[in-house]
Every structure is written in structure tokens, then in C-alpha cells.
Amino acid sequence: MIKIKFLSAVLILFFQLFYSQFKLKSISPSINQEDSLNVKIIETVERFLETQDPKYWLESDFKRFKSPYYEIIGIESGKMESNFYQPSLMEIIPTNEADKKIVKIAYIGYNEKTKSNLIKAIYNIIAVKRNNEIFLSKYIDYYTKDWIIKKEDNITYYVSPMKTYHIEEAEKQRKDIIQLSHFFKIEKFPILYYSATSPEEVFKLKGFDYHPMMYADTSGGFAADYGIIISGNNSEYYTHEIVHLYTAKLFPKIDPFFDEGMATYFGGSGKFDYQWQKEKLKKFLKENPDFDVLKHLNIYERLYFEKETPIPYVVSAVLCEMIISKFG
Structure with a gap:
């Protein structure tokens, strides 16, 4: 148990160091910074963005979602460079609950060559007041x-x-x-x-x-x-x-290749079941006799036939069907 706790602490520290972001690049003038609750929210948001320390997040979110803010881990990186997109606070919006507000953050980068701003995402967080402290929470319940x-x-x-x-x-x-x-x-x-x-x-x-x-x-x-x-x-x-x-x-x-294969075997892919997808794969291979399946086993490759059949998914599903039919 001690080793597990130690390992967990090391992993949290790793994510904090590796994915730590900067302070807010800017705060919209539309936000009332004379409001004491807004001031507390801004302070908490900045501390969280700098450290991504779970202590700034509602504990109940971790029990329900495991990693409630995984969507923005590493979001500041892009094709331009790492840490290219910096967080800007756009709005702090009241809700119909006095102890909750919506925090709207934009991730924006400035391209020196083109002298233009590029936006990566706009992300919402719920700020919750508990015992005179501010905690952040996932947006899904509010939505x-x-x-x-x-x-x-x-x-x-x-x-x-x-x-x-x-x-x-x-x-x-x-x-x-x-x-x-x-x-x-x-x-x-x-x-x-x-x-x-x-x-x-x-x-x-x-x-x-x-x-x-x-x-x-x-x-x-x-x-x-x-x-x-x-x-x-x-x-x-x-x-x-x-x-x-x-x-x-x-x-x-489980290897992602076989994970997607099993999911496709039982549930198809997209709007079509496995049998439909398998027939499309047969058609694809007939029309492309030189296609080397073994060079396309990466399930993250966006390789589609007729915009509907993900080739690596269906290849894996066929292998899964063969294994199940032979070995159970």
C-alpha cells in the first residue's frame, strides 16, 4: 500500500511538472475584478493552470470521472511549438445558484510570422464556493x-x-x-x-x-x-x-488494436454493424489487390474506405472473429 501511494504521488508530480501551464495571459475587461468572489475564482483558476494540482478541483469529480480535466492536459501545445496556446480568461458568468459560476477560458497563440492570433479551444469550467474556498468542477452536470x-x-x-x-x-x-x-x-x-x-x-x-x-x-x-x-x-x-x-x-x-477489433466485432463501427463493415473490407481488398494489410495496423490511422469503413478496425475485427471461431 505504501508503494502504491508513493507511486501515485510521483505520477501526480510528473503530470504537474510536465503539463504545467502559465498564468492567465489576459483577463477580459468585461470581468468585474472588484467582486470578491470573482477575485477568489481568478486566484484559484491561475493556481490550477500553473500547477494542475488536483487540490483545486472538487474531490467528488474524481470519484465520478477519474480524471475530470484530462481534456485540457497538454492543450497548450500545437503544431507551432509546445506552450504555444496560452489561457485567457474570457468570462465569469453567474448561474442560478449563488455558489456557482461558469468560467470560460480561451487558449490562444500568437504567430510572430503572420502577426495573427490563433485560437485552439474555448473551455468551460464550473467554479464552486465551498466553506469560503473556491473549487473547480467539470462542466457536464451544468450542461x-x-x-x-x-x-x-x-x-x-x-x-x-x-x-x-x-x-x-x-x-x-x-x-x-x-x-x-x-x-x-x-x-x-x-x-x-x-x-x-x-x-x-x-x-x-x-x-x-x-x-x-x-x-x-x-x-x-x-x-x-x-x-x-x-x-x-x-x-x-x-x-x-x-x-x-x-x-x-x-x-x-489490452492492446488498442485488439480493443477496437473486439468493439467492432460486437458493435460494428459508426452507423453500420460488423457484417456490413466486413463486406466493405472484402470489396476494398478486391479493388486494391496490392494493399498490404500488415503495414496498416495502426488504429489511429484515419484510413477509411468509402468514408465509412475504418480499415484497421475491421482488419482487427476479422482477426478477432477468426480467433473466437477457432478457440472460443
């Missing part, structure tokens, strides 16, 4: 405060008010979970499923008003620690990402 909540078996759905809840998709998801639990020999566990309309809304859930990737795709989402699914597919069905929750529990060191 989803008016979302519809539906409970289906072991899944709690948070449904965007901009979409319709589909009970038939939730039922299909329930049946898939029964099959997954049987295959992986693991009991069903609680899943928190955020059902958003699009990747743009997914990024807003994560706290971003703007991020360069929020318009890159028309569908997608991800699985997060502690049984969380965030879907931008306008659907209550996302078996691909739910598979990742199972593999994370059973095989925390």
Missing part, C-alpha cells in the same frame, strides 16, 4: 441539468432535449449487454449513457464551446472510466463503445 433521464435496466440515459428518446434502441442495447455479459463472463454493471445528437454536442458536454475536432465527423463518441458512455450518434444504442467498458474491466492493458 445536462435540463436533459431527460431514463432508466433502462443497468443503463441510466441522459438524453439531450434536442433529440427524441428511442425506447426500441434502448431495448436493443439491453439485449446486447446480456450477450456481452455472457461472452465476457462478467455481471452487468451500472452504465451512465449520455445520448447527444452529434459530435458537436459531445464536445459541448466535455466543456468546449469550440474545439477543432468538434466538426470533423458527423457521428462518434467514446467510453470513459467508471462506466460512462458519451454518444454523438443521436441514438440510445452504442454497443461498440460499451464493449470498451467490458474490456477495460477485464483487460486494463
Whole structure:
């Protein structure tokens, strides 16, 4: 236990040193710095940005999200150089709760060659007053405060008010979970499923008003620690990402190639199931006989066929199917 605590302390120190940022580059004149609460918020935000010390964050967030501010770890780096994008405080916005305010931070870099400013992202944090101290918190609860909540078996759905809840998709998801639990020999566990309309809304859930990737795709989402699914597919069905929750529990060191292969085998990829994807792979290989599969096993390579089939994902899924059919 002592060794584990020591290792945890070393890892926290490493992240603080490696990813430490600078003080706020600027503070918008629209922010009232004569307001005592705003002054406390600015002080806390600056200390956190300098150190990324977890002590400035609500402890309850770590119990729910494991790493509640991972989205901005390393965000100051870009193609220009490391630490190119510096944080600027844009707004401190009141909410309908006296002890909570929205803190809006922009990450902006100045290009000396072009004499122009470049924006990387705009990120929201909730500042919470507790016992005359300020703590920071993840934006997701505030953003989803008016979302519809539906409970289906072991899944709690948070449904965007901009979409319709589909009970038939939730039922299909329930049946898939029964099959997954049987295959992986693991009991069903609680899943928190955020059902958003699009990747743009997914990024807003994560706290971003703007991020360069929020318009890159028309569908997608991800699985997060502690049984969380965030879907931008306008659907209550996302078996691909739910598979990742199972593999994370059973095989925390699983190779990403096979992790995506298993997820694709059971849940397809994007809007299409595995059989559809496999037929597209067959077509792709027939049309590209010189294609060397072994040179394209990196699942982070954005290699798509007909804009729908991620080649490395499906290749891995085929290998998984072969292994399962032969060895069980």
C-alpha cells in the first residue's frame, strides 16, 4: 500500500511538472475584478493552470470521472511549438445558484510570422464556493441539468432535449449487454449513457464551446472510466463503445488494436454493424489487390474506405472473429 501511494504521488508530480501551464495571459475587461468572489475564482483558476494540482478541483469529480480535466492536459501545445496556446480568461458568468459560476477560458497563440492570433479551444469550467474556498468542477452536470433521464435496466440515459428518446434502441442495447455479459463472463454493471445528437454536442458536454475536432465527423463518441458512455450518434444504442467498458474491466492493458477489433466485432463501427463493415473490407481488398494489410495496423490511422469503413478496425475485427471461431 505504501508503494502504491508513493507511486501515485510521483505520477501526480510528473503530470504537474510536465503539463504545467502559465498564468492567465489576459483577463477580459468585461470581468468585474472588484467582486470578491470573482477575485477568489481568478486566484484559484491561475493556481490550477500553473500547477494542475488536483487540490483545486472538487474531490467528488474524481470519484465520478477519474480524471475530470484530462481534456485540457497538454492543450497548450500545437503544431507551432509546445506552450504555444496560452489561457485567457474570457468570462465569469453567474448561474442560478449563488455558489456557482461558469468560467470560460480561451487558449490562444500568437504567430510572430503572420502577426495573427490563433485560437485552439474555448473551455468551460464550473467554479464552486465551498466553506469560503473556491473549487473547480467539470462542466457536464451544468450542461445536462435540463436533459431527460431514463432508466433502462443497468443503463441510466441522459438524453439531450434536442433529440427524441428511442425506447426500441434502448431495448436493443439491453439485449446486447446480456450477450456481452455472457461472452465476457462478467455481471452487468451500472452504465451512465449520455445520448447527444452529434459530435458537436459531445464536445459541448466535455466543456468546449469550440474545439477543432468538434466538426470533423458527423457521428462518434467514446467510453470513459467508471462506466460512462458519451454518444454523438443521436441514438440510445452504442454497443461498440460499451464493449470498451467490458474490456477495460477485464483487460486494463489490452492492446488498442485488439480493443477496437473486439468493439467492432460486437458493435460494428459508426452507423453500420460488423457484417456490413466486413463486406466493405472484402470489396476494398478486391479493388486494391496490392494493399498490404500488415503495414496498416495502426488504429489511429484515419484510413477509411468509402468514408465509412475504418480499415484497421475491421482488419482487427476479422482477426478477432477468426480467433473466437477457432478457440472460443
